[in-house]
Structure formats: C-alpha cells, structure tokens
Amino acid sequence: MQLDATDRQLIDLYQRDLPVCDRPFLDVSRQLGITEEEVIGRLQSLQDHQVVSRVGPVFEHSRAGASLLAAVAAPEQQLDLVAARINRAPGVNHNYAREHTYNLWFVMTAPDETVLEERLGELEQQLRLPMLRLPMVEGYHIDLGFEIDWEALP
Amino acid sequence: MSTCTSPSDNGSTLDEQDRKLVLATQAGLPLVSDPWGALGQQLGMDHEDVLSRFQRMQETGAIRRVAAVPDHYKLGYRFNGMTVWDVRDDAIAEMGQRVGELPFVSHCYRRPRHLPYWNYNLFAMVHGTSRDEVEAKAGQIRKLLGATSAGDTILYSSAILKKTGLRLRKEKATS
Structure with a gap:
C-alpha cells in the first residue's frame, strides 16, 4: 500500500x-x-492493509492480571518442538525466536501472580529447560511506539 | 458489587460493563462517526456511558492510550533488535529514563539479572529497515550509556512464532 x-x-x-x-x-x-x-x-x-494493526485502546496488561517475559535456550534441532510447546501452554501470548543462546522469548500471562508462577513452573517442567524469568522491574518507556522516519523506509 | 474506583486501587476495578468494552475493542474501535454509540448498541449501553467509561479507564491507567497502532513490520521496519545492557545499578534509573526518551526506542524496561546466565538489566527495543540501521541506533545508546554500561548485545528477532492481542478477559469474564 x-x-x-x-x-x-x-x-x-x-x-x-x-x-x-x-x-x-x-x-x-x-x-x-x-x-x-x-x-x-x-x-x-x-x-x-494491516499498516495499522488496529485503531483502538491499548490496555495496560498489568491491570488485567500478571505477565512476565521469559526466555529459554532451546537446542537448535529442537527449536520448533520447544516453540510449539510454548505456544500451546495456557497464557502465552507472544513468542519470538531470537538469535542468541536464549533463542525463544515469550510472554506468559495469567489472571494473577499465583497462577502465573504455576504456569511457568509447569511449562519449565514440561520443557525440561531452565527458564529465565524477567519481570519488568521498571518501565521507562512502555509501548508508546517511536517516531517513524518515513524517508528511511523502503 | 462496587463499581467505584479510587486512586489507591489505580482503577484496577473493572466492572462487568468495562470488561465487555475491553473484550469488544481488543481488535479496535468501530470505524464510524460515533464509535461509542456503535459499541453501546452492541452491548446495550448508551453513547455517554461508553465514552465516560473509556475516559475513566484512561484516567485510571487501565487503558494506556487510544491510538492508531502501526504495524512496524508492515511499514518496512523488518529488523527488530532487542538491545540489552548491563548497566550499573546506581545509574540505571537515570540512564533507563534517558534511553527511553530516545525517539527510536519503542520500549525500554529494567529487568532483573540472572547471574551467571544473564547479566543484562536494561532492555531497549529498536527497529530498523536493516541490521546496519539497528546497529547504528544501538551505537547511539552505547554512546549515551558510556561507562555506565559494562556490556551489551542485540538479540534480533528471527521469527514471530506467536503474537496475540490482549489475552485478558476470556478466562476472567467466565469466572
């Protein structure tokens, strides 16, 4: 477009x-x-044309329950399998493959902290991979987008 | 059941009607001249009620903003780099703020270290049309952080394996 x-x-x-x-x-x-x-x-x-993903409210996730960024280092040959397991786990709403030893990064969500920890624990056990738990300690700039440099775009 | 919100609870109390509105607008507002009225019609509320609920949710912070949310990937920002930094604890509050204010940073958070596996405590998301562009932006962050950062790396996203909107309420609304 x-x-x-x-x-x-x-x-x-x-x-x-x-x-x-x-x-x-x-x-x-x-x-x-x-x-x-x-x-x-x-x-x-x-x-x-999906240039704008939506026109509407951006909800404050933390008000809607608990969430946490987590990462695992999946062996390269098992990446797809591990990713599929993560995607199937209840509460996972984002999952990105990234180029790093910690190669799967996902956001786990739950109605509250207790359920969140249960879900993470269950998934960790199922995957048999140690999980980095990276809760937000402080947000300096939260999901506000950034200035688009139109000239630089293809 | 109280529908009141007080400053102390930060508006975390969304009542049943609020939740219905949240659920109904996760994919966006109706693009019509009177979106509040149109929503109200779906949900059995009137224009005034819907609008004032949105205003209140925004005031209390339950809604961060109402916006035309661009899809950066579609726009041409094909490279998404999660830059991570090992910032001195006594400097992170100030530096996090300053990195977050850079115009090209879309998210900036402090997160805990997990030594010895993970020593980065500042995360700043950077987008570019090429790796070079992401590197150049990371270079600006590096310059800003100077000696307060002992190390950094960039984790490029190679695939989006799952991305769904707000998970919110389906599980809560039924409980």
Missing part, C-alpha cells in the same frame, strides 16, 4: 493518542483539515 502524506500524518499524530471525546474522528479531521468521512476511510484502509 502506497501511503501519501495524509496517511503518514495520521500515523504520526495518532499512533500515540487519539482523542477520547464525543466524536474522535471529527476532532482528527479538523486537525488535519479533511472531512471526518475521509479520516474514517483512510483509517479503515490503513487497517485493511
């Missing part, structure tokens, strides 16, 4: 905060000097 200047502006201005007001897209349209209909059409199209 070819993005024009207005699409880029929409992303630049609203990847962090969309107004939560009576008519949010009308508000946006006034800021951009286009119609509300056009704002909605553009957002829909960005979303349809």
Whole structure:
C-alpha cells in the first residue's frame, strides 16, 4: 500500500493518542483539515492493509492480571518442538525466536501472580529447560511506539 | 458489587460493563462517526456511558492510550533488535529514563539479572529497515550509556512464532 502524506500524518499524530471525546474522528479531521468521512476511510484502509494493526485502546496488561517475559535456550534441532510447546501452554501470548543462546522469548500471562508462577513452573517442567524469568522491574518507556522516519523506509 | 474506583486501587476495578468494552475493542474501535454509540448498541449501553467509561479507564491507567497502532513490520521496519545492557545499578534509573526518551526506542524496561546466565538489566527495543540501521541506533545508546554500561548485545528477532492481542478477559469474564 502506497501511503501519501495524509496517511503518514495520521500515523504520526495518532499512533500515540487519539482523542477520547464525543466524536474522535471529527476532532482528527479538523486537525488535519479533511472531512471526518475521509479520516474514517483512510483509517479503515490503513487497517485493511494491516499498516495499522488496529485503531483502538491499548490496555495496560498489568491491570488485567500478571505477565512476565521469559526466555529459554532451546537446542537448535529442537527449536520448533520447544516453540510449539510454548505456544500451546495456557497464557502465552507472544513468542519470538531470537538469535542468541536464549533463542525463544515469550510472554506468559495469567489472571494473577499465583497462577502465573504455576504456569511457568509447569511449562519449565514440561520443557525440561531452565527458564529465565524477567519481570519488568521498571518501565521507562512502555509501548508508546517511536517516531517513524518515513524517508528511511523502503 | 462496587463499581467505584479510587486512586489507591489505580482503577484496577473493572466492572462487568468495562470488561465487555475491553473484550469488544481488543481488535479496535468501530470505524464510524460515533464509535461509542456503535459499541453501546452492541452491548446495550448508551453513547455517554461508553465514552465516560473509556475516559475513566484512561484516567485510571487501565487503558494506556487510544491510538492508531502501526504495524512496524508492515511499514518496512523488518529488523527488530532487542538491545540489552548491563548497566550499573546506581545509574540505571537515570540512564533507563534517558534511553527511553530516545525517539527510536519503542520500549525500554529494567529487568532483573540472572547471574551467571544473564547479566543484562536494561532492555531497549529498536527497529530498523536493516541490521546496519539497528546497529547504528544501538551505537547511539552505547554512546549515551558510556561507562555506565559494562556490556551489551542485540538479540534480533528471527521469527514471530506467536503474537496475540490482549489475552485478558476470556478466562476472567467466565469466572
């Protein structure tokens, strides 16, 4: 999808905060000097092309329960198997392969800390691999995106 | 059952209606002129009620933000580097803050070390259209951290094996 200047502006201005007001897209349209209909059409199209994964709320996961980043070092020849087991475990919502001795990085979630620890313990036992538990101690910049350098993009 | 939130509980009390709204909007808001009214229609609430619940959830921090969330990979940022740093404990609060403020860092967290296996305590996510770009950005972080960091590495993601939205509520809503 070819993005024009207005699409880029929409992303630049609203990847962090969309107004939560009576008519949010009308508000946006006034800021951009286009119609509300056009704002909605553009957002829909960005979303349809998955350039924007969604237009909506970003929830604070920690309020919704407990979660933790964990990593294991899976032997290279077992990577797929271990990854599949991790993906099947209840509560896992992200799993990334990364180039490192610790090659599988996943986020385990649960309704509360007790269940979280149970889930991690069970998975660790099942995988028979020591697990790095890396809870967030402090967040300095939490999932706020970053400035997109449009010129640098292919 | 109380639907009140007080500053002390940080708004962690989402009532049944809030949860319904969370569930209904995990994939996004309805893209219509009156998204709150449209949601309300699905869930048997009115525009005012839905809007004020969203405002309150945002005030209390249950919602971090409402946004057009870009898919960086789709945009062309094909390289995702998790840069990790071994920062002196007495410097990490200040340095974490400063690294987090760099315009190209999307997430920045302090996490515990696990010696001797893992000695990195600062994580900063960096995206680029090439490895060189990620390296250059990591170089800027390295310069900023200076002698406060005793070592670092970059873990590039080679595959996204699972990525689902908020797991939230399905398990809680039924309990």
